[in-house]
Amino acid sequence: MNSTVMQEIDNTYNDPARRAELVVGGNDFATLTDKVCSLVERPQPPREWYIALAVSSSLTLVMFAMIGYLILTGVGVWGLNIPVAWGWAIVNFVFWVGIGHAGTLISAILFLFRQKWRTSINRFAEAMTIFAVCCAGIFPGIHVGRVWVTYWLAPYPNQMQMWPNFRSPLLWDVFAVSTYAIVSVMFWYVGMIPDLATLRDRAKTKTRKIFYGLAALGWRGSHRHWHRHECAYLILAALATPLVLSVHSVVSFDFAVAQLPGWHSTIFPPYFVAGAIFSGFAMVITLIVPARKFFGLKEIVTLRHLENMCKIILLTGSIVGYSYAIEFFIAWYGGNPNETFAFINRAFGPYAWAYWTMISCNVIAPQVFWFKKFRTTPWMMLIVAIFVNIGMWFERFVIVVTSLSRDYLPSSWGYYSPTWVDILTFAGSFGLFFTLFLFFLRFLPMIAMAEVKTVMPQASLLYGKHRGVGDYHGDIPHAHEPKYWGEKT
């Protein structure tokens, strides 16, 4: 990799007199374009990329083999039983959907809130979202007993004159997740068009020219194009914003609408959304910390970006922790003995190990982000982020499995343990996720160049010939401010 080893440049200061810059290292538009495009334009990817792809694609194959085995044999190959009729498949589904939250949050909500720092990470996060939703989408599809009739979930006219049951949260899931997936892909793609055009323009080989040429949809960068593009982007952002909240709310309805103690709870929608954002940002950190180092993007994805994400993790982690506490409070305050038991059982029953893993990872670990040292040291935040990923998986495990394992009648209480098929399928879903991600890194611009340029000082109205281009995002400096980093005022 042709990345230069650089010192981290600290742009995390909060000096009211001086706006912190979002791209450091004295880059201008040309160097930015070069840095981002060069990663895609290398004739051969580095050896490490091949090794990573070999591992991840093997895991993907393992997952498809497991799915094949599952479909040929029956869902009995998993550790499911009665009472625990949902196991890892649903846990993984919720886990991946949750991860898929950060991308749209970053691209849509932060966009609407004019959080300019989002530009460096949004492409990355959106890609992660889409791949996570791909992984999530697999599980509900394969977890049903008769995969070959899953299409009955769709409301289509048929000779049976049967509609699906619109009262079932599972059906709501179908619509919520598919809508989310479609909007996320569109948002990602629309945002990428100018960058694809850049790659097309720089393309040297015929294949690349055709590929990027087609993908860029004839983008010429005219003012009218920019105008249309930004309108579309804004509309999609407005559409995606409620989806960020709705998807995980609907996923939480799978549980909240059931009458099982431990599931039946009105706190679930906000708590799930907070948890989803929490896990999504943790996954972004998990991916971006190594990536910015490996691909030499420290100047574009700066410490300030990382610190902002850490702050969001701290906030959402605290919301999640608060929800855990409130659940216990309500279980006691509500006076429903079954509910009370569900929570006592979580914390002190046979799955106490899972519960305390969850608490340690989700509530305790992020608290270190109160300290700036942890928010600004990449390897530290990487460790915390990995803990959060683990913790959030366990959160879903705790909710799904512990509640099911002990419900109303003690005679039917059970215990669930995964089988090797469960484990390999889950591992394989990571394989799929990383395989898609590696292809993304290889073939698509991992930084939204056009958007980042708008937040660079060079995009300022007062700065050079690029003035006015993309000024929608542009940071118009006040008179007393430096126009670019280093300018003396």
Place this chain on the structure above:
Amino acid sequence: MPSIEKEPKWPESQGRTYWRSLRELAASSEYRQYVERAFPPHAAEKLDGPSRREFLRVIAASLALAGATGCRWPKETIVPYGKRPDNRIPGVPAHFATAMELGGVASGLLVTSYDGRPIKIEGNPSHPINQGAASAIEQASVLELYDPDRSRRPSQRDKDQTTDRSWDEFATYAKERMTAWRAQKGKGVYVLSEASSSPSLSDMRQCWLEALPETKWLEYEPVSNDNEREGTRLATGTPLLAHPKLDRAEIILSLEADPLGRHPAALKLARDFIVGRNPDGESVNRLYAVESYYTTTGAMADHRLIMPSGSIELFALYICAELFHKQNLEIPENLQPIKVALEPFLDHKIYPKYIPIIAKELTSHKGRSVILAGPQQSEIVHALVYLMNWLLDSIGKTITYTEAPDPKRATHLDAIRSLKEDMNAGIVQALIILGGNPAYDSPVDLNLPGELANLEHTIHLSLYENETSQRCRWRLPRAHFLESWGDARAYDGTICAIQPLIAPLYEGKSAIELLSSMLEEKPQSGYEIVRRVMKIQMGEANFEARWQTFLHDGILSDSRYNEITPDVTSAALLDVIANTSNEPIPFGKDKLELVFVPDSKIYDGRFSNNGWLQELPDYHTKLTWDNAAMISPALAEELSVRNGEMILLRYEDRRELEIAAYIMPGQAQYSIMLPLGYGRTAAGRAGNGVGFNTYQLRTTSAMNCRTGLYIEPLGYAYPLAMTQDHHFIDLVGMRERERRIGELIREADLDEYKKNPDFLHQEEAHHTVHPLWKEQEYPNHKWGMAIDLNSCIGCNACVAACQAENNIPVVGKKQVKNGREMHWIRIDRYFKGDANEPEIAHQPVACVQCENAPCEQVCPVAATTHDHEGLNAMVYNRCIGTRYCSNNCPYKVRRFNFFNYQKDLQDMEKMQYNPDVTVRSRGVMEKCTYCTQRIEAVKIAAKNDGRAIADGEIIPACAQTCPTKAIVFGDLNNKQSRAAQLHAKSRSYFMLGELNIKPRTAYLAKIRNPNPELAVEEDV
């Protein structure tokens, strides 16, 4: 599946074909070919059709005489029980009465035959013991019929070489042998038969002994009630059979007797017991159970006194002494010496507080109390029980006695022992074994299997090629009772008819047919033998009509044993009492007691290959596919043995056995119970290698119980598959379970209930739930069920009935262990109180058909919905298997097909399926439907007749077979229906009704009747 519709090519006409014997038919080569074609591993050839004329003649004649029988048309006529169609209506099942013999006792069955295939077994309503009910074992025997592992054809072993033979080849061999044996008058010929009360077999035995007078005819059963015979012989000089009349008994003292569970007449005894226990009736009986391990009876007891089995003898002496000395009973002159001899036993060293109180109750209810003793108890106990019943004036009132059948026979133990002695002495030249499996279940110290293999002439007639067959020279397939003619006597002596529902699937013959074929030049068929013997029983006069009635009813009325009441002869008894010490046998962790008990499901091991029974959860342990050593929680703690841990049981004589431990609350502290019947090596694919062979510790000196055992924990776990507590429950769970039981299973003491019959509903929190929308109304029928917990004894009959009726698959140990058993109805068992002296409560749970069903709302494809009569219907075709319904079911009664459980079934096994019930494939959820097929069948019939459905006309399988009628089904809109009336009772409640799911099944609270005097004692 091979065609079962094809008609056989009938052999050349031999006159009145339809009267020809089954045996002759079976012998004919055409018939054999047909059998091979119809049920072959490799059916290839195409059969020539019978000539039309011939076919019609046979069919017409058969119909004229008897109506339809089966697809394989056994040639003799049997009479359908209930419906006698003028002509056969395809698809309409017929019912036939028959009987099954187990351990020499016949139970009366009513078999549903669908297009010639017996598919379901219920109790014969006319039968004095069954009265419409059937035990789990009886019901599961239909699966045994279709077992592909059954012995299929005769074979002969020579050294290690086994060759398939035909019956003709056997006949040649038998002829040659018989000539030789006749010459020596049968000297050296031994017949070892399993216990049988069959008059026909008895007759054939007579014929045999006439032909070969020196033959030794022995009878062996590993599980026998010989101690009662010998005990009553000790007390009266005559071996007797006790017939308790529990409906008349107000105070019952059970000395490890299990009248409600393992007793041969348990169905009747349980029914009678519950009749005497109606909390809304005049009086409620009180049951004291004294036992070392949990029996079904003990679980129903008002007071359960736990002690090692070996101490019960002393306990009986204490009670007896108390009765003789303290209770003001009139002691006749001839018993005065016994009174004197009992004096040392006035110093009670076990349960001293209980003994005077129990004795007082027995006396104050003189003539209305009864004492029973179990088969594991010694002769002395049985003798004392007779003595005490006699003294309490119970005989003839709450218990009657008849002379034991075949009074002259040696005890089973003596029989097998003498056989072994003669084998050792080299006297045994030939051994014919009729049924049974002595190589597996004989006392281990006899080493019978080893000797057996060395005999020159051994013939084993058996349903399976089992451990004994493997060691015999000739292995002959035995016909199943559903495919052969026979007769046998019920527990009360009533002669029952055994009629074939289907021609033998393999080449089986019954015992009487085998004996006849060996004895007679022109062998008789089973049919001929039974008819001949019954003619002797019934007399020539009007025989044909009486025979028809006999077959139709399945029983011969007025053929009970005669009651006798012999006087107590004191001399022998006196001797025994004088020689008994007043000191309790010391038990300790190094000196444990071992008690052998027939398994609650597979009995002595003969039903090992029956998947339904293997998967049936044990009454109390809920264990499937295994047996385990029952050890008490106290002992487990003392030796730090964990549940499911392997332990080594070792006798002082160094015999040992490795077995898994099951910590059983309520087990006597220093007593270990071992269920028999497992660890088979030649049972078949289902039964091989399942569990532990506890016969390895069973010696001639310890057939029932023995002390001098110690155990060693081996430190590693053995996977036990239970249907409840799949995983052992931690402290948090145990506390919560304890808290919930009171809500789930409502109970009260009788006094409390009498004072306050509305006790349930006063305690309930009064919060009214308002529906969110207009609720569905059910103007026509509103099906509902009531389950009386006071009547449920937890016998498993309903579980077996449901399995047979609804084509419920067997999933195997691994799946059960994983929590994937498929039973639509389960019997939840909860322990209450102290682990060492708990109370047990049973609760059958199936789908309660909630009106606001939580399962329906969450199904994304609407595969489970309500019908207009309020049934929560499950549309298998529509189900995609999300399992969300199960998650949302608070009762967890939904069952999921995690795999295709039908895939590996052979065509033969599939013949058992009920054609009225869909066979579910994998990926589909299923659950109880209140037997919707039965509801529909009655609705259609009522509609055709243009009449209303009467109450009690629709009976789901579980309710049909419940011996105590604890389950009642009916239309809740009909206020006169029994179900509606039970719903209206003050004892009725809805389990989890507070969830506003509106269940249709109501439970009726259990009412216990503890002795108030003892209740005070216990509180202190």
